[in-house]
Amino acid sequence: MSSEKYEDVFFYLDLAKDYIKKKSLLSLIEEYIEKKRKYNLKGQFALLFFSNDDFPIFNSDQSDSVKFSETLDLNWKNRTTIKSNFEKGLFYILSYVAESIRKKSKSNRIIILTDTPSELSEGYQEALYDLISKVKYFPTFIDVIRVVGEGKRFFKDDVKLNIIASDTRGGIFYTHDKKELKLVFNQLVKVKELVNLYSDRPEHIEITQEDLMFYRNLSKNLIESESKEDLMCNLCNKEICPICSDVYDIPKSCEECGTSFHNCCILEYSVEFNIGIPFIFRCPKCGILLKLKKEQLDKEGEEIKKKLFTESRKLDNSRPTINIKDKEKQSFYQDKKDTNLNLDVKVELPLKIMIPEHKSQNLHIEDDDIKIIRVGGYFGKLYKVRKKEGKLSYEKFAP
Numbered sequence: 001m002s003s004e005k006y007e008d009v010f011f012y013l014d015l016a017k018d019y020i021k022k023k024s025l026l027s028l029i030e031e032y033i034e035k036k037r038k039y040n041l042k043g044q045f046a047l048l049f050f051s052n053d054d055f056p057i058f059n060s061d062q063s064d065s066v067k068f069s070e071t072l073d074l075n076w077k078n079r080t081t082i083k084s085n086f087e088k089g090l091f092y093i094l095s096y097v098a099e100s101i102r103k104k105s106k107s108n109r110i111i112i113l114t115d116t117p118s119e120l121s122e123g124y125q126e127a128l129y130d131l132i133s134k135v136k137y138f139p140t141f142i143d144v145i146r147v148v149g150e151g152k153r154f155f156k157d158d159v160k161l162n163i164i165a166s167d168t169r170g171g172i173f174y175t176h177d178k179k180e181l182k183l184v185f186n187q188l189v190k191v192k193e194l195v196n197l198y199s200d201r202p203e204h205i206e207i208t209q210e211d212l213m214f215y216r217n218l219s220k221n222l223i224e225s226e227s228k229e230d231l232m233c234n235l236c237n238k239e240i241c242p243i244c245s246d247v248y249d250i251p252k253s254c255e256e257c258g259t260s261f262h263n264c265c266i267l268e269y270s271v272e273f274n275i276g277i278p279f280i281f282r283c284p285k286c287g288i289l290l291k292l293k294k295e296q297l298d299k300e301g302e303e304i305k306k307k308l309f310t311e312s313r314k315l316d317n318s319r320p321t322i323n324i325k326d327k328e329k330q331s332f333y334q335d336k337k338d339t340n341l342n343l344d345v346k347v348e349l350p351l352k353i354m355i356p357e358h359k360s361q362n363l364h365i366e367d368d369d370i371k372i373i374r375v376g377g378y379f380g381k382l383y384k385v386r387k388k389e390g391k392l393s394y395e396k397f398a399p
Contacts, residue, residue, distance in 0.1 A: 219291035257286035
């Protein structure tokens with residue numbers, strides 16, 4: 001899979017007033033796209049605004065501004081001019097982004113131009129924040145440009161705009177005219193750095209079960225290959241897996257591109273190159289989101305249990321122990337005689353623990369309790385799982 005960075009850019013015009021004329025607006029968008037193309041050859045562009053009957057007018061997957069010009073010429077006079085559709089339009093774009101991230105590894109930048117405070121209910125805002133929490137790590141950046149009249153500066157929904165911009169590593173800008181708007185567009189031309197999920201804390205992951213279910217539903221399983229003769233693994237370039245030497249470890253294929261992988265090889269790959277959730281990763285060939293099945297991760301059954309027990313004993317002898325019942329929140333790194341090892345070592349994996357298909361599969365873990373799990377079978381890593389303030393926290397425990 002190519003590591004080249006690129007960005008899809010969405011322009012959302014939530015403009016009810018005429019502080020910026022259509023001709024000036026189109027000229028700025030055209031100039032922005034022309035500059036952006038120099039840094040962002042593979043990136044696509046999209047445009048959204050609403051008609052006066054609240055119908056979304058949306059052009060997507062454009063490589064230039066030709067379609068945008070036609071769309072604005074035909075529909076701009078009939079756009080909504082009596083209210084802001086801020087949440088509604090952003091929700092529309094984020095839903096589109098949520099579907100596209102399944103197949104593409106890219107950044108998404110949403111540039112919102114708005115000149116009127118939003119009056120939508122708190123319930124709608126909650127739904128919007130919930131969707132933002134799911135897609136922002138892929139990553140999705142939201143920049144808000146508030147176009148204001150002379151003498152105006154602050155609006156009652158400014159706090160909301162600041163929360164959205166800061167939560168998605170975007171920015172919020174205030175402009176009065178075309179000249180100031182052009183300066184802001186110039187700042188937004190550069191492609192932002194691609195980051196992996198939770199990259200600011202790669203050893204420590206916190207995520208809600210609801211968000212985890214979302215990522216799981218986006219991902220696909222590897223499938224049995226139609227032809228099993230002379231099937232080569234894309235990672236090791238061999239028919240027989242060099243890790244387990246098991247002739248029955250027949251490579252399985254990515255449903256999207258057909259690239260095949262041994263179980264062991266893809267396990268090793270997923271441990272090092274997941275999206276931040278230990279069992280969800282992108283296909284190294286086409287970039288589609290894939291997930292590992294629980295059966296793949298613990299196929300050795302009782303032997304892995306024995307190995308984990310042995311490793312937990314080694315950990316007991318080689319590192320300070322952990323007192324998980326320490327309500328005083330003392331340091332984990334205390335003298336062994338003052339603490340007790342109280343770790344429940346299991347082979348259940350995050351897919352089973354954290355994304356229940358039935359109620360009985362919920363992660364039964366109280367606040368400040370700790371479970372130790374392994375991701376990747378023999379070749380995986382140990383994770384310490386703790387429930388804290390309603391979220392499940394993953395932290396690497398051992399190599």
